[in-house]
Amino acid sequence: MPNKSKKGNNPTIRIKDIAEKAGVSIGTVDRVLHNRGEVSEKTKKKVLAIVKELNYQPNLLASSLALKKEIPFAVLIPKAHDDDSYWMKPLDGIQKAANEMAQYGIRIKYHFFDMMDKSTFTSAMEKALADNPRGILFSPYFTNESVKAAELLQEMEIPFVLIDSNLKQIDKLSYLGHDAQQSGYLAGRLLDLCTPKDQSVAILNFGKETENLSHLKRRKEGFLTYFEQNNPNRELHVLKSEDEDVEYLASLLTPVLRKDKMPLAGIFVPNSKIYRVATFIKQYEHEGIHLIGYDLISKNVEAIKGGLIDFLVCQRPEEQGYKGIYTLFEHVVARKEAIKENFTSIDIITRENIDYYRFL
Amino acid sequence: MPNKSKKGNNPTIRIKDIAEKAGVSIGTVDRVLHNRGEVSEKTKKKVLAIVKELNYQPNLLASSLALKKEIPFAVLIPKAHDDDSYWMKPLDGIQKAANEMAQYGIRIKYHFFDMMDKSTFTSAMEKALADNPRGILFSPYFTNESVKAAELLQEMEIPFVLIDSNLKQIDKLSYLGHDAQQSGYLAGRLLDLCTPKDQSVAILNFGKETENLSHLKRRKEGFLTYFEQNNPNRELHVLKSEDEDVEYLASLLTPVLRKDKMPLAGIFVPNSKIYRVATFIKQYEHEGIHLIGYDLISKNVEAIKGGLIDFLVCQRPEEQGYKGIYTLFEHVVARKEAIKENFTSIDIITRENIDYYRFL
DNA sequence: CTGAAAGCGCTTACAG
DNA sequence: CTGAAAGCGCTTACAG
Numbered sequence: 130m131p132n133k134s135k136k137g138n139n140p141t142i143r144i145k146d147i148a149e150k151a152g153v154s155i156g157t158v159d160r161v162l163h164n165r166g167e168v169s170e171k172t173k174k175k176v177l178a179i180v181k182e183l184n185y186q187p188n189l190l191a192s193s194l195a196l197k198k199e200i201p202f203a204v205l206i207p208k209a210h211d212d213d214s215y216w217m218k219p220l221d222g223i224q225k226a227a228n229e230m231a232q233y234g235i236r237i238k239y240h241f242f243d244m245m246d247k248s249t250f251t252s253a254m255e256k257a258l259a260d261n262p263r264g265i266l267f268s269p270y271f272t273n274e275s276v277k278a279a280e281l282l283q284e285m286e287i288p289f290v291l292i293d294s295n296l297k298q299i300d301k302l303s304y305l306g307h308d309a310q311q312s313g314y315l316a317g318r319l320l321d322l323c324t325p326k327d328q329s330v331a332i333l334n335f336g337k338e339t340e341n342l343s344h345l346k347r348r349k350e351g352f353l354t355y356f357e358q359n360n361p362n363r364e365l366h367v368l369k370s371e372d373e374d375v376e377y378l379a380s381l382l383t384p385v386l387r388k389d390k391m392p393l394a395g396i397f398v399p400n401s402k403i404y405r406v407a408t409f410i411k412q413y414e415h416e417g418i419h420l421i422g423y424d425l426i427s428k429n430v431e432a433i434k435g436g437l438i439d440f441l442v443c444q445r446p447e448e449q450g451y452k453g454i455y456t457l458f459e460h461v462v463a464r465k466e467a468i469k470e471n472f473t474s475i476d477i478i479t480r481e482n483i484d485y486y487r488f489l
Numbered sequence: 490m491p492n493k494s495k496k497g498n499n500p501t502i503r504i505k506d507i508a509e510k511a512g513v514s515i516g517t518v519d520r521v522l523h524n525r526g527e528v529s530e531k532t533k534k535k536v537l538a539i540v541k542e543l544n545y546q547p548n549l550l551a552s553s554l555a556l557k558k559e560i561p562f563a564v565l566i567p568k569a570h571d572d573d574s575y576w577m578k579p580l581d582g583i584q585k586a587a588n589e590m591a592q593y594g595i596r597i598k599y600h601f602f603d604m605m606d607k608s609t610f611t612s613a614m615e616k617a618l619a620d621n622p623r624g625i626l627f628s629p630y631f632t633n634e635s636v637k638a639a640e641l642l643q644e645m646e647i648p649f650v651l652i653d654s655n656l657k658q659i660d661k662l663s664y665l666g667h668d669a670q671q672s673g674y675l676a677g678r679l680l681d682l683c684t685p686k687d688q689s690v691a692i693l694n695f696g697k698e699t700e701n702l703s704h705l706k707r708r709k710e711g712f713l714t715y716f717e718q719n720n721p722n723r724e725l726h727v728l729k730s731e732d733e734d735v736e737y738l739a740s741l742l743t744p745v746l747r748k749d750k751m752p753l754a755g756i757f758v759p760n761s762k763i764y765r766v767a768t769f770i771k772q773y774e775h776e777g778i779h780l781i782g783y784d785l786i787s788k789n790v791e792a793i794k795g796g797l798i799d800f801l802v803c804q805r806p807e808e809q810g811y812k813g814i815y816t817l818f819e820h821v822v823a824r825k826e827a828i829k830e831n832f833t834s835i836d837i838i839t840r841e842n843i844d845y846y847r848f849l
Numbered sequence: 850c851t852g853a854a855a856g857c858g859c860t861t862a863c864a865g
Numbered sequence: 866c867t868g869a870a871a872g873c874g875c876t877t878a879c880a881g
Binding site: 191232233311323475476479480487 | 553836
Binding site: 513514515516517520526527528529532551553554555556557 | 866867868869872873874875
């Protein structure tokens with residue numbers, strides 16, 4: 130008997146329709162659909178054939194309503210030191226997704242680890258697993274520990290997504306984040322574009338950097354590769370600062386500025402610390418030197434609005450968090466395929482478009 | 490009696506809980522919640538007080554399931570001339586949203602109008618209204634006709650969102666699109682940044698332009714304002730091309746190139762036609778002139794990848810479509826507040842980040 | 850191995 | 866003006 134649903138012109142197929150067509154009860158159809166066993170091979174085949182023929186699509190609303198059961202997810206990301214911390218941003222996206230999916234029973238348990246202490250990651254992962262989560266989102270900040278954790282998750286058949294940095298060799302549900310090498314390459318191009326070709330440029334790494342190291346390395350590689358390929362004659366300074374202190378920066382950068390010979394026209398910092406350089410530039414009145422850095426933390430926002438920074442490369446951290454949870458949700462609830470390497474856009478932010486840059 | 494839901498630690502409030510607390514039936518609670526009348530003032534007040542006290546949040550899943558009714562939306566946008574047309578992009582976003590919301594009963598009827606014929610817009614709007622849509626998304630391409638339509642919709646109390654261009658004076662549910670003026674301002678800044686200060690730049694409008702005119706005007710204003718405010722001494726050519734033909738472009742641009750005096754260093758086209766200039770640059774071997782334009786149509790993508798275009802400003806057309814439908818959905822189904830002027834990000838695309846630029 | 854029944858939270862037509 | 870009941874599509878515990 131055709132379904133009398135008011136919805137749609139071509140009527141929606143319900144398990145009831147399948148049951149009738151197969152001459153079984155809806156309970157049996159459900160057992161087949163969810164592989165709950167206790168069905169003879171014969172009826173199973175029959176039901177599956179009809180499911181396919183009618184192109185049955187389960188009604189997620191009805192399913193979630195009837196299940197009325199929590200789906201626990203775990204999130205493991207670095208602890209944000211303050212409200213301005215980079216790690217607040219993925220968290221915002223995760224929470225937005227959590228709110229939207231609460232109706233479907235998704236419950237998220239957060240576990241924050243200390244970026245200075247590997248053991249906190251491992252113990253956080255243990256705690257997370259104790260809840261028997263149906264999915265995990267984590268940032269593989271400590272590579273070795275993360276690989277181990279990932280292998281364990283594979284064994285336990287718990288799907289997981291990675292954000293911020295990737296574990297290339299690991300088979301995850303999805304990676305959400307930048308192609309770090311390419312973002313460095315882009316930074317090279319931007320700096321090349323806005324500085325005279327006969328002046329030098331510098332890349333400056335902060336030694337006390339607590340961010341993921343493989344990230345920084347790849348950004349630097351990309352930056353250097355750009356100049357190798359496109360402007361090999363450009364003089365390049367590769368600098369490392371042990372300290373974020375302005376006086377220290379001055380002692381490091383002043384020799385390189387050499388206004389007479391090949392003056393320094395631009396500086397690239399492959400992480401969110403570019404605002405330190407901006408402070409130096411301002412205090413020592415070196416305005417005119419072009420600065421490129423990463424991430425929209427508020428000190429950088431201030432510096433870009435003040436005209437001290439030209440470009441900030443942004444990796445959509447909120448989107449990484451949001452899509453990460455969404456990917457888990459789609460996999461677990463809707464049983465959809467996920468994209469393995471879901472690189473987020475490499476966004477270019479200037480003083481002119483920053484006020485319009487937002488995540489949903 | 491507390492609810493025994495397995496979900497959540499603080500139990501979800503159901504209408505049943507409210508009914509019990511108020512000493513009425515769930516039918517009465519529903520009548521109050523949906524203002525269906527036929528309830529005494531006294532019980533109404535009592536119920537509303539409890540709703541507020543318990544912070545009741547309706548379960549959208551159950552509601553949609555029980556309603557089992559179509560929610561018709563109408564979409565009115567310009568007809569895409571071919572698959573490469575700009576107008577395919579908002580359509581993609583609209584369709585993505587439509588798919589996600591189909592479970593909730595959202596049904597979308599599309600009405601495409603001809604950008605060369607105002608009357609097709611008016612008749613499309615009439616057809617759209619004949620279906621009694623619960624919400625409308627449209628692009629106010631023809632300003633006068635759109636204002637009239639908007640006023641009619643207000644009268645009929647049909648919520649509507651605008652995409653692509655805005656009707657500032659009209660009270661819509663939401664506008665999704667660029668701040669056109671600011672995007673032109675950004676283009677000015679980018680061109681200024683990548684060209685030597687002692688060379689000239691040009692803005693080129695295509696006269697046969699069929700895109701929304703107010704858009705173009707504001708982009709141009711923004712561009713000119715940038716130079717007024719930041720580099721008033723820069724020589725600026727304001728050009729208008731009656732033809733997209735390369736030979737015509739050559740006759741127009743060659744006099745301006747003046748390699749001897751103040752050579753032309755960059756050209757800005759405030760719409761998607763920048764690829765025509767790229768073709769001219771290539772054919773006449775003027776490589777080295779910086780080009781900035783709009784929109785990721787495939788001819789522009791090709792030119793930016795070939796290194797002929799430096800920057801494309803992108804207005805996230807897919808996102809405009811997606812969020813437009815989502816806003817209608819939230820308003821109609823979830824009764825949420827919408828943001829009136831929801832400017833989309835002004836994205837900067839280069840050869841280096843274009844392959845990573847994607848919409849969900 | 851299979852079916853009938855109750856229930857998820859909300860909506861609505863009907864009886865009073 | 867109000868309540869009891871049936872139903873949306875799916876899930877599950879129980880009886881056979």
